[in-house]
Amino acid sequence: MSETSAIVILIAAVFTNNILLSNFLGMCSFIACSSQVGTALGLGTAVTFVMTMTTMINYIIYHYVLISKEAAGHFVLVAADLTHLQFIVFIAVIAAFVQLVEMIVERFSPKLYFALGIFLPLITVNCAILGASLFAIIRNYTFVQTVGFGFGAGLGWLVAIVLMAGLQQKMQYSDIPKPFKGVSVAMIITCVMAMAFMGFAGMVTIQ
Amino acid sequence: MTLYLSAALVFGGLVAVLAFGLIMAERFLVNYGICKLDINAGEKPLEVEGGQTLLSALYSNEIFIPSACGGKGSCGHCKITVDSGGGPLLPTETPYLSRAEVRSNVRLACQVKIREDIFVKIPSDLLNVKMFEATVEYVRDLTHDTKEVRFKLQEPAEISQRPGQYIQVQAPSPEGPVFRAYSISSPLYDNNAVELMVRLVPGGIGSTYIHNLQQGDPVTFTGPYGEFYLNDDPDVEIVCVGGGCGMAPMKNIIYSLYDKHPDRVCWLFFGCRTTKDIFYLDEFKALAVKHPNFHVVYALSDELNNGDKWDGETGFIHLSVDKYLEPRVARQAFLCGPPPMIEAVMRVLEDKGLLEQDIFYDKF
Numbered sequence: 001m002s003e004t005s006a007i008v009i010l011i012a013a014v015f016t017n018n019i020l021l022s023n024f025l026g027m028c029s030f031i032a033c034s035s036q037v038g039t040a041l042g043l044g045t046a047v048t049f050v051m052t053m054t055t056m057i058n059y060i061i062y063h064y065v066l067i068s069k070e071a072a073g074h075f076v077l078v079a080a081d082l083t084h085l086q087f088i089v090f091i092a093v094i095a096a097f098v099q100l101v102e103m104i105v106e107r108f109s110p111k112l113y114f115a116l117g118i119f120l121p122l123i124t125v126n127c128a129i130l131g132a133s134l135f136a137i138i139r140n141y142t143f144v145q146t147v148g149f150g151f152g153a154g155l156g157w158l159v160a161i162v163l164m165a166g167l168q169q170k171m172q173y174s175d176i177p178k179p180f181k182g183v184s185v186a187m188i189i190t191c192v193m194a195m196a197f198m199g200f201a202g203m204v205t206i207q
Numbered sequence: 208m209t210l211y212l213s214a215a216l217v218f219g220g221l222v223a224v225l226a227f228g229l230i231m232a233e234r235f236l237v238n239y240g241i242c243k244l245d246i247n248a249g250e251k252p253l254e255v256e257g258g259q260t261l262l263s264a265l266y267s268n269e270i271f272i273p274s275a276c277g278g279k280g281s282c283g284h285c286k287i288t289v290d291s292g293g294g295p296l297l298p299t300e301t302p303y304l305s306r307a308e309v310r311s312n313v314r315l316a317c318q319v320k321i322r323e324d325i326f327v328k329i330p331s332d333l334l335n336v337k338m339f340e341a342t343v344e345y346v347r348d349l350t351h352d353t354k355e356v357r358f359k360l361q362e363p364a365e366i367s368q369r370p371g372q373y374i375q376v377q378a379p380s381p382e383g384p385v386f387r388a389y390s391i392s393s394p395l396y397d398n399n400a401v402e403l404m405v406r407l408v409p410g411g412i413g414s415t416y417i418h419n420l421q422q423g424d425p426v427t428f429t430g431p432y433g434e435f436y437l438n439d440d441p442d443v444e445i446v447c448v449g450g451g452c453g454m455a456p457m458k459n460i461i462y463s464l465y466d467k468h469p470d471r472v473c474w475l476f477f478g479c480r481t482t483k484d485i486f487y488l489d490e491f492k493a494l495a496v497k498h499p500n501f502h503v504v505y506a507l508s509d510e511l512n513n514g515d516k517w518d519g520e521t522g523f524i525h526l527s528v529d530k531y532l533e534p535r536v537a538r539q540a541f542l543c544g545p546p547p548m549i550e551a552v553m554r555v556l557e558d559k560g561l562l563e564q565d566i567f568y569d570k571f
Contacts, residue, residue, distance in 0.1 A: 103236040
């Protein structure tokens with residue numbers, strides 16, 4: 001995979017391999033926070049930032065601390081194989097980063113801070129973020145590719161939630177049958193959007 | 208063994224690094240320094256630490272804004288005018304503010320965080336609110352579910368209140384102290400104590416706390432709050448309409464009134480469900496003998512049980528109000544009870560020619 005450029009991976013992560021629409025990760029906040037474009041944009045930006053930074057940090061930690069000396073073939077901080085720690089370490093890094101983002105958002109945009117409410121700390125358990133870190137490891141990306149993938153996956157999530165919020169805002173004026181209102185119709189739209197994104201398949205291919 | 212040790216060390220070291228990073232970030236991001244807090248354009252300039260909410264900053268400077276929920280943004284009582292420095296209106300406040308309030312910069316003090324110099328307006332009534340330390344003088348049963356409690360004031364030893372005002376009693380809850388509002392039932396000349404009438408609400412934090420108080424227990428409350436002014440014109444009749452346990456402000460109004468003006472006309476209408484819920488009827492009847500212009504009407508809304516004796520009115524209380532009051536007499540009315548009762552009585556009183564501005568109410 002090392003020959004695929006980071007740009008290609010970035011584009012693929014946004015369109016063909018959108019982490020939300022092809023892997024269905026990060027659905028909970030996607031469904032819950034997509035009624036207003038402004039809020040969705042804010043949450044999407046926060047997720048993109050956290051995702052880019054945490055995939056990078058987790059990559060470094062994985063390749064220079066957790067992995068064993070033999071497997072790495074270069075300098076590592078701890079010689080022993082500690083890859084079994086990857087989940088707990090990744091989550092700890094993500095949690096710390098979300099705390100940081102929370103402080104930044106509260107300082108510079110209190111309105112967004114309250115609009116996001118509980119979903120800002122819940123980015124910690126947003127599976128898309130842990131998923132992106134793990135994908136970067138499983139797919140054996142280089143560091144540059146990881147940066148491209150982390151940023152692209154975040155951007156893809158942002159595109160998906162903003163599109164969804166736009167649709168939801170329009171939908172306020174449509175006559176939806178009662179049993180479909182709320183989450184059900186959101187699920188159906190997500191499904192249609194996922195199928196639409198399948199149209200990008202073949203544009204670029206990554207693993 | 209080395210594997211476990213290095214795993215623990217690596218994870219511990221990582222967490223330590225992250226924690227250190229966060230502490231540094233907090234130092235730079237969450238530090239707002241000392242901010243100026245200006246009340247009523249220079250009347251009371253304060254300097255407070257930034258980063259806290261306006262409500263807690265005022266509270267620590269002994270300005271007690273009414274707040275029932277303890278600053279969680281769920282009661283909407285702590286409304287004050289923030290002229291500048293309050294930041295944008297937050298989504299947590301909008302449900303509690305009317306459009307007119309939003310236009311005139313009214314905010315919920317518990318949601319406004321102090322980040323810069325802030326200019327607020329607080330009614331002078333609220334600046335006079337104090338925190339009182341008191342002890343329980345007695346708790347006695349009025350009915351099967353309502354108790355009367357008397358707090359003997361310790362520090363400060365005197366309270367200056369107007370009839371119709373209320374206090375906020377501090378009650379413990381699992382999430383820290385909360386405040387619950389109760390009308391003062393003791394008359395204003397009884398200024399060394401405060402009496403309340405409290406009906407037990409199943410699961411209620413405040414009423415459970417008060418019902419379980421024992422003689423001699425210490426209590427803390429803030430007050431007095433409320434913007435009701437009794438009309439001083441001796442030709443204006445006073446009409447009090449209460450329902451359920453909405454008797455406390457009425458008792459205060461009536462006793463305070465007859466202490467000063469023995470001949471003023473006053474009507475008390477009180478609605479209960481059954482004979483079990485009646486209280487204070489004998490005291491008021493005795494008062495009516497002393498003051499012939501005082502009229503007491505109690506009404507029972509439920510069917511009488513077998514064996515109950517009742518010679519008063521029956522049906523909902525607004526029917527009695529309609530029956531007894533002559534139309535077009537100068538009156539001031541104070542209502543206290545459940546919302547449907549208030550609405551029904553408001554309609555009747557407006558039919559009798561009372562203006563909206565002369566009708567005050569406490570809904571609960």
